Amino acid sequence: MQPWRAGALAFALLLPALPLAPGASAADLGDKGGRGRIARTDPVPLVEDVSPFSWNGFYIGVHAGYAWSEIDWRGAFAESTGGDGWLGGGQIGYNWQRGRLVLGAEADISSAWVDGGSGCCSHSFEWLTSVRGRVGIASLDNRWLVYGTGGVAWANVDYASAGFGGHSDTHFGWVVGGGIERALAPRLTARLEYLYYDFDSANAPAGALGGPATELDPSAHVVRFGLNLKF
Numbered sequence: 265m266q267p268w269r270a271g272a273l274a275f276a277l278l279l280p281a282l283p284l285a286p287g288a289s290a291a292d293l294g295d296k297g298g299r300g301r302i303a304r305t306d307p308v309p310l311v312e313d314v315s316p317f318s319w320n321g322f323y324i325g326v327h328a329g330y331a332w333s334e335i336d337w338r339g340a341f342a343e344s345t346g347g348d349g350w351l352g353g354g355q356i357g358y359n360w361q362r363g364r365l366v367l368g369a370e371a372d373i374s375s376a377w378v379d380g381g382s383g384c385c386s387h388s389f390e391w392l393t394s395v396r397g398r399v400g401i402a403s404l405d406n407r408w409l410v411y412g413t414g415g416v417a418w419a420n421v422d423y424a425s426a427g428f429g430g431h432s433d434t435h436f437g438w439v440v441g442g443g444i445e446r447a448l449a450p451r452l453t454a455r456l457e458y459l460y461y462d463f464d465s466a467n468a469p470a471g472a473l474g475g476p477a478t479e480l481d482p483s484a485h486v487v488r489f490g491l492n493l494k495f
């Protein structure tokens with residue numbers, strides 16, 4: 265047989281097998297149905313942290329705020345003097361939660377830089393402290409708390425009169441107020457609250473403020489921001 269005839273015969277025998285080659289290659293690559301596509305993996309959706317928050321338990325925290333004071337002077341001076349200034353301190357407490365009702369107890373202490381007075385007399389709050397109960401209602405998602413608070417309080421106040429000596433007294437009284445608190449994380453909360461303090465009067469002895477005995481009756485309004493860490 266001549267060479268050109270042998271080549272033509274080999275080509276004729278191979279021709280029917282050519283269309284099968286792509287399909288075989290696709291099958292070898294794992295493609296089913298001959299489409300030749302690469303399998304796609306869908307991304308895993310992110311799951312939002314919806315772990316429940318509870319107000320139950322002990323907490324400790326810090327606070328800072330501003331105060332407005334008023335002193336009624338009766339005796340050597342018969343007038344009312346006002347003042348204002350900053351304060352800061354800490355608190356510790358415990359909450360019990362039953363459903364949306366939250367009951368608590370808290371003690372706090374603040375250093376104060378609250379000064380005021382007039383031309384004849386002046387005062388300066390050195391510190392305030394209180395022991396209070398709290399009653400609040402939590403929001404439906406349990407991360408907001410609106411509460412009222414009240415209890416007993418103490419304050420140390422320094423008094424002075426122009427050209428004379430001074431007098432210092434620790435007053436006992438009561439405090440009432442309220443606030444709103446928000447859970448920022450499972451163990452961290454932030455709050456904004458208002459407190460009104462009213463203290464019993466005290467007497468400065470005759471001569472202490474440059475005259476007869478003087479009755480001193482202090483009160484204060486406080487707005488403060490706080491952060492608490494739960495345990």
